[in-house]
Amino acid sequence: MGVKLDVIDLEHTINLVNGEPLHLLKNISMSIEAGEHIAIVGASGSGKSTLLSLLAGLETLQKGKISYHKNLEVLSGVTGVSGFIFQHFHLLPELNALQNVALPLMLRGESTAQQRALEKLKLVNLEAQAKQPVTKLSGGEQQRVAIARALCNEPQILFADEPTGNLDHKTAEQVFDLMLHGAKVSGTTMVVVTHDLNLASKLDKTYKLENGELKL
Numbered sequence: 001m002g003v004k005l006d007v008i009d010l011e012h013t014i015n016l017v018n019g020e021p022l023h024l025l026k027n028i029s030m031s032i033e034a035g036e037h038i039a040i041v042g043a044s045g046s047g048k049s050t051l052l053s054l055l056a057g058l059e060t061l062q063k064g065k066i067s068y069h070k071n072l073e074v075l076s077g078v079t080g081v082s083g084f085i086f087q088h089f090h091l092l093p094e095l096n097a098l099q100n101v102a103l104p105l106m107l108r109g110e111s112t113a114q115q116r117a118l119e120k121l122k123l124v125n126l127e128a129q130a131k132q133p134v135t136k137l138s139g140g141e142q143q144r145v146a147i148a149r150a151l152c153n154e155p156q157i158l159f160a161d162e163p164t165g166n167l168d169h170k171t172a173e174q175v176f177d178l179m180l181h182g183a184k185v186s187g188t189t190m191v192v193v194t195h196d197l198n199l200a201s202k203l204d205k206t207y208k209l210e211n212g213e214l215k216l
């Protein structure tokens with residue numbers, strides 16, 4: 001089962017180049033249930049990526065509290081149980097698809113890394129391309145490799161920042177559906193930042209970030 005996440009009164013301020021503070025996020029409170037899939041939408045520059053990085057523990061909290069729970073246990077953080085998918089794939093160009101997916105497991109010394117990586121490549125319909133260098137794959141295929149890699153660690157919560165923003169409309173929908181399917185199969189909680197309201201509507205809830213406030 002996935003991770004449950006509670007956010008209480010989160011605030012975030014950035015300093016603009018002219019020295020003025022900008023209150024990017026104001027008193028954000030939300031709960032994301034275990035296994036729930038939510039979308040965060042909003043205008044460019046509204047703070048979606050910043051909020052996602054804070055939720056994923058990739059950026060330091062300035063004010064407020066985020067707590068993570070698995071079953072009835074409170075976790076000290078999510079770094080070990082989370083996956084992250086970026087808009088620009090972030091694959092290692094010198095490796096093939098299978099090696100990209102297996103690498104995080106191999107670095108942890110997992111003896112079944114290759115086998116588990118191949119299973120996840122099957123899940124995103126890329127078994128036949130496993131030995132292809134990723135530079136020879138299409139954009140949609142590269143993003144499916146990134147999804148397989150993120151799922152390979154069996155994450156309890158998955159964060160995705162515009163995961164299909166770099167793809168054409170049809171490919172974006174196919175890749176998004178595969179990502180959602182992968183998360184559903186493993187009961188993974190998922191938080192997705194997207195501009196695409198059609199894709200957002202496939203998830204359980206859509207939050208809109210506007211003027212620093214998050215609304216359903």
Ligand SMILES: Nc1ncnc2c1ncn2[C@@H]1O[C@H](COP(=O)(O)OP(=O)(O)OP(=O)(O)O)[C@@H](O)[C@H]1O
Nearest residue numbers: 014015016024042043044045046047048049050051
């Ligand atoms: N570390 C930082 N220092 C200064 N400004 C920052 C920093 N991080 C983000 N910003 C600014 O904060 C604002 C929000 O950025 P963010 O990337 O979170 O928005 P976004 O809603 O994800 O935008 P987009 O949809 O265009 O990706 C932007 O104006 C950005 O320039």
